[in-house]
Amino acid sequence: MLVIRPITAADLPALLQCAEESGHGFTSLPVNDEILLNRIKHSEESFAKAVTKAGPEGYLMVAEDTETGEIAGTTAIEAAIGLDNPFYTYHLSTVVHSSRRLNVHNAVKVLTFGNDYTGVSELCTLFLRPEWREGANGRLLSKCRFLMMAEHPQRFDNTVIAEMRGVSDENGNSPFWEWLKQHFFSIDFTLADYLTGIGKKGFIADLMPKLPIYVNLLSPEAQAVIGEVHEKTRPALRLLEKEGFTCRGYVDIFDAGPTVECDVRNIESVRHSQLCRVEIGLPGKGSECIISNTSFEHFRAVAGTVGIEGEAAVISAEMAKALQVQDGDQVRLITQ
Template identity: 75%
Template sequence: MLVIRPIMASDYSALMQCAEESGHGFTSLPVNEEMLRNRISHSETSFAKEVVSPADEGYLMVAEDTETGEIAGTTAIEAAIGLDAPFYNYHLSTVVHASRRLGVHNTVQILTLGNHYTGDTELCTLFLRPPWREGLNGRLLSKARFLMMAEHRHRFSDVVFAEMRGVSDEEGNSPFWHWLKENFFSIDFIHADYLTGIGAKGFIADLMPKLPIYVNLLSKDAQAVIGQVHDNTRPALRLLENEGFSCRGYVDIFDAGPTVECDVRNVETVRHSKRYQVEVGEHESEQQCLVANTSFRDFRAVAAPLDIDDKAQHVVLSQQVADALAVTDGDFVRFIEQ
């Protein structure tokens, strides 16, 4: 059984392993000891903090295999981004160049640099190691964050978004960045991505073109990947789309991967999750659910069968599941049926 829980300082080695395995283009998991230790420390502080409204809190969690003690993956939420450092993106929009006198009407797309998501909540750092990519594990790692949002609504902004990893090859070469590099940056994609991951973002403001970029002036390869996702990211994108997320034309400034967003109130798991009281005991139900306790500091989430009584707003769960969630008779859990 996988249990989603807040990260601890003792998880550093496992987090570094996830960073190494995640590969190029995974900005929020840089292979950098200082940055990863700082993220762990910041997360521990954030989970312990009393919050009235979202600010710079970062909640980093891991998926622990209860049978082996191994860390199977990681997932995170940034409560409100862009408050202490600019958060850049491109917006893809359409403009018309027309002359009635000449009978000319051209529609072209442009990319405009901006900070649209400042103050919004970001889903990030979702990585599940290959041996555990089966069953409900991927859904649990992603949807546990929505169960947390539903239960602790005041800690998060009204809009939640996720940057999806864009197209790059096995060596980390991005067609979109290749065009930017040739014309503006003169540094490799991997290096630029790494600098962003460790918080050294000053070069973006210094070197990024300030005026809108006409898409038809980009190379054909660069044009082709705008708004497209890396093959390894497609399952995560489908899951978010099923939750109600969609792209409103915003893309990443490095690899042009799409940014998807949703009003928290409209996220399917938030809308349809239920908060019922617990009874610990044996049952024969095979109704699979993603279920979380209602604690924040000691948040836990698992995938498990529950015996659900909607009329009484009551669930029966096994002792094993209760132990994993750190709940007892009379406590409450929040869950979503699968």
């Protein structure tokens, strides 16, 4: 059984392994011991902190195999992005150039550089190691965050976003970045992505074009990937779309991958989650659920069979142990 729990300093080697396996374009997991350790420390401080309003807290969690102790993946939420370091995006919109006198009417797409998502909450750092990509594991890593948001809404903003990894090849080359590199940056995508991941974003403000970019002036290869996702990211995007997330034209400034968003109150798993009273026993056929305890500092979530009987959730002793709950405690759950 996999259990989602807050990360600790002892998980650094496993987090580094996840960073190495995640590949190019995974900005939130740079292969850097010092950066990852600092992120773990920040997460530990954030989980222990009393919060009444979303701030610069970051909540990083891991999926642990309860039998072997092996770490299968990671998942995280940033409570309010862009407060300590700027959060940049491009917004894709349409402008019209027309002349009635000449009977000319052209609608063209433009990319506008900005910080429109400052202060919103972000779903990030979802990575499941290849050997664990089966069953409900991916849904558990993703949906456990919605149970956390439903139970502790004061810690998060009303708007939640998720950046989807854009198109790049096996060597980390992005067609969109290749155009930017040629005209403005003169550094490789992998270096730019790494510098962003370790928080050194000053080069973006220094070199990024400030005026809107007309999309039809980009190379055909760059135009083709705007708003498109990496093939390995498509399952994550489909899951978020089922939750109610949509793209409103915002894309990543490096690989042009889409950013999707949703009002937290409209996220399907938040809306349909329910609080139940624990009864430890045999759940029988039951329902397949994602279930969490109601603690924040000691948050736990698992996937499995739950017997839902009115306001009671009948769970096995193994599940109760993983969730650190006893008879009569409350849990929050959603059916898969």
